[in-house]
Amino acid sequence: MSILSLIIFIPIIGAIILALMPKVEDKIYKYMALFFAMVPFALSVYLFIVFDRSASNTIQFEAVHDWIHAFGATYHVGVDGLSMPMVILTSFLGMVAVLISWKEHLRVREFFVWLLILEGSILGVFCALDLVLFFLFWEIEVIPMYFLISIWGSGRKEYSALKYVIYTLFGSAFMLAGIVCVYVSTNTLDMVSLASSGILSAVSYAPLLFFLLILGFCVKLPVVPLHTWLPDAHTDAPTAASVMLAGALIKMGGYGIMRLCVTCMPDMAQHYALLFEILAVIGIIYGGAITLRQTDIKRLIAYSSVSHMGFVLLGIFSLSEIGMTGATLQMVSHGLTTGLLFAVAGLVMHNAHERNIAKLGGLGQTTPKIATLFIIASLGAIGLPTTSGFAAEFSIMTGTYSSTVVAGTHPIVMIALLGLLIGAGYMLWTVQRVFFGPKLDIYNEMEDANNLEMFYCILFVILIFTIGLYPDFMTSLIKGGVSAVLAML
Amino acid sequence: MLETITFFLPEICIALTAIIILISGLFIKNRNVLTAISCIGIIASAVLTVIYQYDPMSHGIVYASGLLCIDMTSFYFRMLFAVIALLVVMASQDYAKNFESKYPEYLVLINLALLGMTLLVSSYNLISMFASLELMALSFYALTSLMNTKQSAEAGMKYILLGGINSAILLFGMSLVFGYTGSINIDDIFFSIMGTADPEIGLILGIAMIIAGFSFKTAAVPFHSWAPDVYDGSPTTITLFLSTASKLAGMATLARLIEIVSYGSPTVLAPKLAIVIAVLSVLSMLVGNIGAIRQTNIKKMLAFSGISQTGYMMLALAAFCLNAADASVSNYEIFIGLITFAVAFALAEAAAFTGVITISDHIKSDKIENYRGIAKQAPFAAVVITIALLSLMGLPATAGFIGKFEVFASTHNTVLIIIGVLNSVISAAYYLNVIRVMWTGENEYKGKIEASWLPLTVMVVAATLVIGIGLFGFNYI
Numbered sequence: 001m002s003i004l005s006l007i008i009f010i011p012i013i014g015a016i017i018l019a020l021m022p023k024v025e026d027k028i029y030k031y032m033a034l035f036f037a038m039v040p041f042a043l044s045v046y047l048f049i050v051f052d053r054s055a056s057n058t059i060q061f062e063a064v065h066d067w068i069h070a071f072g073a074t075y076h077v078g079v080d081g082l083s084m085p086m087v088i089l090t091s092f093l094g095m096v097a098v099l100i101s102w103k104e105h106l107r108v109r110e111f112f113v114w115l116l117i118l119e120g121s122i123l124g125v126f127c128a129l130d131l132v133l134f135f136l137f138w139e140i141e142v143i144p145m146y147f148l149i150s151i152w153g154s155g156r157k158e159y160s161a162l163k164y165v166i167y168t169l170f171g172s173a174f175m176l177a178g179i180v181c182v183y184v185s186t187n188t189l190d191m192v193s194l195a196s197s198g199i200l201s202a203v204s205y206a207p208l209l210f211f212l213l214i215l216g217f218c219v220k221l222p223v224v225p226l227h228t229w230l231p232d233a234h235t236d237a238p239t240a241a242s243v244m245l246a247g248a249l250i251k252m253g254g255y256g257i258m259r260l261c262v263t264c265m266p267d268m269a270q271h272y273a274l275l276f277e278i279l280a281v282i283g284i285i286y287g288g289a290i291t292l293r294q295t296d297i298k299r300l301i302a303y304s305s306v307s308h309m310g311f312v313l314l315g316i317f318s319l320s321e322i323g324m325t326g327a328t329l330q331m332v333s334h335g336l337t338t339g340l341l342f343a344v345a346g347l348v349m350h351n352a353h354e355r356n357i358a359k360l361g362g363l364g365q366t367t368p369k370i371a372t373l374f375i376i377a378s379l380g381a382i383g384l385p386t387t388s389g390f391a392a393e394f395s396i397m398t399g400t401y402s403s404t405v406v407a408g409t410h411p412i413v414m415i416a417l418l419g420l421l422i423g424a425g426y427m428l429w430t431v432q433r434v435f436f437g438p439k440l441d442i443y444n445e446m447e448d449a450n451n452l453e454m455f456y457c458i459l460f461v462i463l464i465f466t467i468g469l470y471p472d473f474m475t476s477l478i479k480g481g482v483s484a485v486l487a488m489l
Numbered sequence: 490m491l492e493t494i495t496f497f498l499p500e501i502c503i504a505l506t507a508i509i510i511l512i513s514g515l516f517i518k519n520r521n522v523l524t525a526i527s528c529i530g531i532i533a534s535a536v537l538t539v540i541y542q543y544d545p546m547s548h549g550i551v552y553a554s555g556l557l558c559i560d561m562t563s564f565y566f567r568m569l570f571a572v573i574a575l576l577v578v579m580a581s582q583d584y585a586k587n588f589e590s591k592y593p594e595y596l597v598l599i600n601l602a603l604l605g606m607t608l609l610v611s612s613y614n615l616i617s618m619f620a621s622l623e624l625m626a627l628s629f630y631a632l633t634s635l636m637n638t639k640q641s642a643e644a645g646m647k648y649i650l651l652g653g654i655n656s657a658i659l660l661f662g663m664s665l666v667f668g669y670t671g672s673i674n675i676d677d678i679f680f681s682i683m684g685t686a687d688p689e690i691g692l693i694l695g696i697a698m699i700i701a702g703f704s705f706k707t708a709a710v711p712f713h714s715w716a717p718d719v720y721d722g723s724p725t726t727i728t729l730f731l732s733t734a735s736k737l738a739g740m741a742t743l744a745r746l747i748e749i750v751s752y753g754s755p756t757v758l759a760p761k762l763a764i765v766i767a768v769l770s771v772l773s774m775l776v777g778n779i780g781a782i783r784q785t786n787i788k789k790m791l792a793f794s795g796i797s798q799t800g801y802m803m804l805a806l807a808a809f810c811l812n813a814a815d816a817s818v819s820n821y822e823i824f825i826g827l828i829t830f831a832v833a834f835a836l837a838e839a840a841a842f843t844g845v846i847t848i849s850d851h852i853k854s855d856k857i858e859n860y861r862g863i864a865k866q867a868p869f870a871a872v873v874i875t876i877a878l879l880s881l882m883g884l885p886a887t888a889g890f891i892g893k894f895e896v897f898a899s900t901h902n903t904v905l906i907i908i909g910v911l912n913s914v915i916s917a918a919y920y921l922n923v924i925r926v927m928w929t930g931e932n933e934y935k936g937k938i939e940a941s942w943l944p945l946t947v948m949v950v951a952a953t954l955v956i957g958i959g960l961f962g963f964n965y966i
Contacts, residue, residue: 068962070825070895132894136885143879146921150929158929162921169917173910180897180906205903212907 514593
């Protein structure tokens with residue numbers, strides 16, 4: 001079994017073992033879940049190190065097996081410079097999600113079963129190179145997320161969970177139609193050969209096919225106006241699920257657009273690039289503006305994702321090397337900063353029993369550790385130099401502005417720059433309202449982050465600054481992956 | 490002559506089983522013994538089918554003076570019906586206490602219905618088709634009204650009245666086809682259609698009436714109105730049998746007829762037929778899915794979902810017509826899609842209904858709202874129902890996805906593919922609703938819900954196969 005298959009299936013096998021094992025103490029389930037999440041992370045760090053960066057435009061660690069004969073689907077996994085960062089991000093967040101849930105006490109076994117299945121299926125999406133395999137992992141992810149939100153969530157959890165499922169299924173239905181059409185018209189389901197042969201652009205209904213394939217990703221990313229599931233799902237999910245959702249899951253959308261839509265149908269991508277650039281900038285500004293109005297701390301972070309994912313879409317459809325590299329880096333960076341923001345917001349909620357920003361205040365004096373972590377995360381989210389967000393957003397902006405493939409991007413970049421300003425506005429304003437100002441007596445007894453919580457938050461902080469100070473550590477991979485995409489144009 | 494007899498061994502085996510149960514039922518009152526006899530008989534008939542009815546070359550062997558044939562369609566559907574009948578008999582173990590005194594007759598009728606179905610899918614002649622269809626239908630008329638309840642009697646009455654009208658239409662259609670082609674043999678009909686550039690209106694009418702007649706059995710819209718009430722009133726095990734085996738028998742026969750007509754006349758009749766079948770298919774999907782959303786009773790919900798599943802299967806039939814003139818599309822590919830979908834559908838229904846039987850038997854209700862939080866009391870049945878519903882919905886990693894993918898792909902038609910997947914999304918609304926209800930909240934019933942080992946086996950086997958086929962494909966046909 002290849003290492004990549006192990007990375008995908010260890011969490012899933014772990015989940016099955018957890019589900020079937022005899023009843024034991026909750027603590028043991030937690031340690032087991034941690035083990036099954038740590039092994040894939042360790043393996044993906046190993047792959048990250050041995051990954052051949054000089055050949056990151058080719059698929060590495062490949063494994064191919066026969067699978068479904070009736071329509072020639074194969075079990076085909078592999079990573080290149082585009083997917084490797086996503087794999088390591090997901091396995092990292094998967095491990096941290098287990099640590100974040102250490103205080104969970106409701107139906108503990110089930111909770112970790114679903115969390116591990118979720119991690120395995122997201123990893124599967126990033127590794128799959130066969131359309132049916134890709135779609136399989138893409139759809140399986142819906143089930144654990146549904147249960148995580150609807151059982152362990154808060155607020156209108158059942159409503160949010162169902163809304164999430166319906167939006168996802170709606171988008172992926174079109175994707176399935178697209179995949180069936182791809183199969184019917186080309187007789188192959190292999191993403192690598194589809195990309196290298198460019199055969200899809202020759203299909204008579206190529207524009208229709210392009211939109212069928214991209215719609216599912218647009219729901220996931222999310223692209224305004226298909227974003228309304230996101231604030232509900234993020235807000236009502238338990239902290240670990242929010243971290244996975246914002247950190248890894250919505251990246252499936254951006255990754256899918258690059259891997260499938262842009263790579264396999266580059267001329268369609270170029271033809272409709274301006275449309276998606278405009279949607280991206282609407283997302284950036286609209287998402288940012290609506291974030292300013294939020295009163296709930298989790299909902300605020302959720303809406304900021306809409307704005308940040310707008311940058312990703314902007315970078316992708318610049319169809320330039322710098323822009324797409326920036327977009328991929330932005331996905332990693334957003335995974336880390338938003339992951340940390342949700343983790344710290346979870347601490348605030350858990351320790352203060354309050355998530356309304358207006359009712360919080362002066363927490364910097366009672367809980368200095370939480371405050372410091374939150375401030376670091378929000379600086380990362382703003383894109384302050386030395387944090388990962390800066391490297392990413394800077395490349396997106398320059399890449400889009402200087403794009404030679406897509407015309408008319410200058411005004412779009414100008415407007416998008418305003419989004420950075422709005423971003424700084426809502427993040428700093430939130431920090432000021434929650435952590436500064438007069439100390440409130442009701443929070444005198446509030447606990448600060450404990451050692452475990454400090455530990456995983458600091459992991460985030462280290463990564464945010466490592467990428468910020470030395471982005472080449474990621475971009476050396478990503479560039480190769482992106483150049484493979486651009487070679488098609 | 491002797492060779493011909495061996496072809497009939499599976500049928501003889503089923504008929505003998507029926508007779509043995511009928512006689513032994515007079516003095517054996519132990520349910521387990523009767524169940525065992527029935528299971529052995531069905532398994533033996535399946536083994537005999539493999540030995541004497543399997544034609545690896547699939548050229549088709551016609552026997553019994555051209556009344557019956559052996560080909561891929563007949564073989565795979567015969568095996569499928571044997572499996573379904575076996576699962577139904579096994580699933581009846583707990584439920585049969587509702588009609589204890591009639592248990593021997595119940596088994597006899599199931600065997601006779603099975604006999605009718607096996608003959609129906611092998612029929613290569615309009616007369617044998619009609620006769621075996623009636624054998625199947627008459628057994629079902631009795632089975633649906635087996636319970637001593639008002640609903641059961643109403644179901645039986647409704648089914649027999651509408652079924653009678655349907656038989657009349659079917660027979661009229663057959664007589665028209667006979668009149669215009671001069672034969673009741675499928676081969677002869679094929680050759681006489683092949684020659685006509687401008688078919689007579691009477692022939693078209695005849696074909697349309699035959700299609701209507703078999704569509705009634707598959708519960709395709711607009712011939713579906715009997716299904717929800719009959720499914721609801723029947724004993725639940727019979728609902729399972731009716732909604733899978735009877736429906737698939739009609740579907741297999743339709744596939745045979747439509748294949749013959751569209752390949753006999755790929756440029757004249759096939760395009761006309763394609764429109765008719767595609768409309769039936771899309772209507773079935775829409776009416777089934779939208780109807781199912783409104784249901785509060787799980788059996789009725791499954792009935793409507795079955796109507797929508799008929800619609801998906803009809804896409805494969807439409808594929809025969811749409812691609813008749815296109816040499817690059819083999820009807821083998823379309824057929825594989827249909828049989829895979831049929832297997833996935835039958836297994837998922839078996840799993841779902843057995844779960845429903847187990848739960849409803851304890852909580853004494855088929856209302857979906859009474860299933861609230863039942864996963865606590867009946868974790869196993871709830872898991873099985875969840876898997877089954879996800880498969881019916883077509884989620885990847887279940888057999889239903891493989892079936893849907895193949896059926897959609899076989900149409901080679903973008904519009905039908907999109908309509909198909911959009912209907913899958915609509916269907917998610919009611920399947921997920923049942924799953925949500927089962928897994929959240931608290932149920933009033935506090936006892937533990939467990940099935941005896943036979944229904945348990947049905948659930949384990951069906952659910953495992955659904956997942957197994959979903960994960961590894963249906964690679965062995």
